[in-house]
Amino acid sequence: MTLLKVPDMHCGKCVERITKVLNSEGLDFSVSLENHTVEIRGDQAAVETAISALDDCGFSAEQA
Numbered sequence: 001m002t003l004l005k006v007p008d009m010h011c012g013k014c015v016e017r018i019t020k021v022l023n024s025e026g027l028d029f030s031v032s033l034e035n036h037t038v039e040i041r042g043d044q045a046a047v048e049t050a051i052s053a054l055d056d057c058g059f060s061a062e063q064a
Contacts, residue, residue: 002047003064004038006054014059021057025049037064 009018015031018038022029027050028041038061040050047063054061 002040002042002044004040004047004050004054004061005064006036006038006059006061008059009033009036017057018054018059021053022050025053027053 006018009015009031012033015033018031022038027046029050030039031037032039038050038054040047051061
């Protein structure tokens with residue numbers, strides 16, 4: 001499990017966009033709006049895919 005900080009996530013719409021893009025990549029994850037984080041369950045390649053996908057949809061993400 002890897003925790004990503006996503007400081008630009010501010011509302012439910014952000015969570016919807018993040019969920020949609022990460023689902024499209026086939027990742028196993030959970031999103032916490034309260035903590036501004038995304039938990040990625042997978043290997044380093046999955047983490048890199050998540051960071052790239054988030055960046056593509058306008059969210060900066062870094063490992064916590």
